[in-house]
Amino acid sequence: MSGKYGQIVKDGLWENNGVLCMLLGMCPTMAMTGTATNGFGMGIATAVVMAASNMMVAMFRNYVTHEVRIPVYILIVAANVTFVDLAMNAWMHELYKVLGLFIPLIVSNCLPLARLEAYAAKEPVLPSLMDGWFMGLGFTLALTMIGAVREIVGQGTLFADAALLLGPSFTFLETRIMPADMGILVLILPPGGFLVAGLMVVAKRMIDLAAGKEIKMAGAHSV
Structure with missing residues (x-):
């Protein structure tokens, strides 16, 4: 069992x-990565939604018929997104204002829905929670x-x-790496998101490839 959880x-993570293998969730990836802080905040909000949604779908997977599963999944994700949205507005208001519309848009993010369909709908609660x-x-x-x-490169x-x-x-995380006038402006503009994501x-x-691993790359595109 520990081997199963280790694989999860x-x-x-890798x-x-x-993002780096399945190329899902590229909309927030492009829009919310102008700084590491924004990327971290968006990612953690999505992780909380995914964990809670996976757990709930796994709990009720035997009671949801195949025909209505997608609307049920969307309702579950929407409920968890609403909870995260309200919590961030209450306790992390400055970050909430920066992330803005992209928090509610987690509902339409391909990644949470993909994991619900591919994993949580077929597995027990604890593995599904860990997967999410x-x-x-x-x-x-x-x-x-x-x-x-x-x-770093942009500013x-x-x-x-x-x-x-x-x-x-x-506060300890805030660091100045190099003078501001040495930054490359294009990196903090929208094209920079595509450039850096592609390089990653x-x-x-x-x-x-250097480690001799088989490449996992899904032919999927995100919204």
Whole structure:
């Protein structure tokens, strides 16, 4: 059983990463990775929704008929997104204002729905909960790395405004890497998101090839 859970962790964080392997959830990946802070916040919000949704679908999978499963999945995800949206508005209001519309749009994100259909609808509660959480953490990892590269090269900082967005305890994360006038502007503009995400995908493939692993790459495209 521990081997099964270990594989869930590896799949979620690296081997079947939603962004770097399956190319799912690319809309928030492009829009919310101007800084590492924004990418981290968006990723954690998505991870919480995925974990809760996977758990609930696994709990009720034997009571939902095949014909109505997709509307039920969407309702479950929407309920969890509403909870996260209200919680962030109450306790992380500055980050909530930055993420804006992209929190409600988690409902239409391909990645949570894909995991509900592919995993949670077929597996017990605990593995489904772990699958949702670690797939979400893998999504968070990808968004944070993309945001970090764009932020460092584009404006010379790392985790800018972390204290403002995530709370005073995150002040230690704010770092100036290089002078602001040395930044490459295109990296913090929309084209920079596509450029850095593409380079990240290539880098992961090269690492996997160097390690002698078979490449997992789904022919899927996100909304």
